[in-house]
Amino acid sequence: MENFKDNSIEKGGDVTIHAVFTRHGEKEYVPGNSETGLTEAGRKKSLELGRGREEVDLIKPYSSQTLRSKETAELETAGSPTANKGEYRPRKELGFQFDPNSDFVKEINRISREIIGDNRAEKDPELFNRLMGQAAAAQTDYYLSFSDKKPDAIAPSPKEAAAGIAKMVDNYLRMTERLNSGSVLDLINATHDLNLSAFLKEVLVSEVDGNRIVGFNSINDIGGTFGYNERFEVLIKTDSVGVESHRLLFRGQEFEIDKKKFQELVNKK
Numbered sequence: 001m002e003n004f005k006d007n008s009i010e011k012g013g014d015v016t017i018h019a020v021f022t023r024h025g026e027k028e029y030v031p032g033n034s035e036t037g038l039t040e041a042g043r044k045k046s047l048e049l050g051r052g053r054e055e056v057d058l059i060k061p062y063s064s065q066t067l068r069s070k071e072t073a074e075l076e077t078a079g080s081p082t083a084n085k086g087e088y089r090p091r092k093e094l095g096f097q098f099d100p101n102s103d104f105v106k107e108i109n110r111i112s113r114e115i116i117g118d119n120r121a122e123k124d125p126e127l128f129n130r131l132m133g134q135a136a137a138a139q140t141d142y143y144l145s146f147s148d149k150k151p152d153a154i155a156p157s158p159k160e161a162a163a164g165i166a167k168m169v170d171n172y173l174r175m176t177e178r179l180n181s182g183s184v185l186d187l188i189n190a191t192h193d194l195n196l197s198a199f200l201k202e203v204l205v206s207e208v209d210g211n212r213i214v215g216f217n218s219i220n221d222i223g224g225t226f227g228y229n230e231r232f233e234v235l236i237k238t239d240s241v242g243v244e245s246h247r248l249l250f251r252g253q254e255f256e257i258d259k260k261k262f263q264e265l266v267n268k269k
Contacts, residue, residue, distance in 0.1 A: 012242035013181035018056070019172045021165060021189045021196060022049075022076075022231035027068040037067040038075075045229050046072045050079025056184040060086030062168075063190035064095035072229070073190035082186065093164030094191040102152035104143075111138045136225040140197050141218050159268065161198040165191070166265035169234050173246065176238050193226040200232070202265060204248065205256035214258045223251055 025042030038046065053059070059082040061073035070088070077085055098105060115135040116128070143151060148159045156164070172187060179185070200222065201215045216222050232250040234257075239245075248255040 011180060012177040012238055013240045015176045015179050015181065015236075015238045015242075016056075016184045017172050017176065017234075017236040018184075018186045019169060019189065019234040019236060020187065020231050021168075021191060021199075021234070022072065022229060023193045023196060023226040024063075024066070024068040024072040024190050024228070025075075026228040035066055035068075038071045042068070042228060043071065043075055046075035047079035049229060050076040051081070053080045053082070053186060055081040055083075056186050058082065058084045058086055058183075059186040059188065061088045061188045061190070062091045062094065063088075064192065065090045065092075066095075066192075069094065069190040069192070073188045076188050076190075080186065091168065091189070093168050094189055094195065095164075096156065096161065096192040096195055098155040099152040102155075104151035104155060107142065108139050111135055111142060133224055136193070137219050140194065140225050143194050144198060144201050144219070158194075158198040158201065159265070161195045162202040163265040163268040165195055165199040166203070166262055166268075169262075170266045172234070172236055173244065176236060176244060177242065181240075196226050196232065199265075200250070203257045203261045204250075205258050214261060 025038045025046045027042060028036040028039050030036050050059075053076075059077050059080045061077040063069035063073040070090070074088055077088075112135045115138060116131045144158050146158055148157050150157045150160075168189060197219055204215060204222070206213050206216075206222075219225055232248060234246055234248055236244065236246045246257065248257050
């Protein structure tokens, strides 16, 4: 990792890391091909999000190995006003592979057909979008119900998917002590909606009727599934002597990350 601005102390003081974890942008729909790139709208949105970021010392893109995620991370980075752009790196922790012929995928498809139906072209766009949201929520809850069990021979269990995100966050937390004081970084991590939902299911702390709640029962409890380009940010900061704090920013709110559950994920093999 490169070194940046040097203030009054050598390393780790007054460092800020914006660790952005985003779902990929809108992908092209090609029957029989799930590994497509972004649509023109998806490319435009990713660039716009980059242009809306503040200028920092470095912006660096990471993603799963799917084309749609790679394009999302690279385009958001390309659009950023930050001149110092790090080299793209794929990260296996951000990936989500599955067996397209598994019972898991068959059930995912059945949920879609049951809620949306087969003849999508005949539906009013507003109705179709609403049904899509309902189907996505049901599919996400179905996946999360597997907890620490793999839904098929290839796909990660929800806890494995959550652990991948947690280990990346942990790496970024450790990164602060290696950076010159005063450094500000944007780290763009493009991944998939189920990975993001799995992480929040494990560590998100909210208050409900005065009670501290870790996780959620249904994805609808936190406002539904992740739309294209939707994200959460782990904002990592150190003070002038390197003491670290972090917050999770999601849908306009600030949340605590449960430290015990987070560490369990980091330690998961």
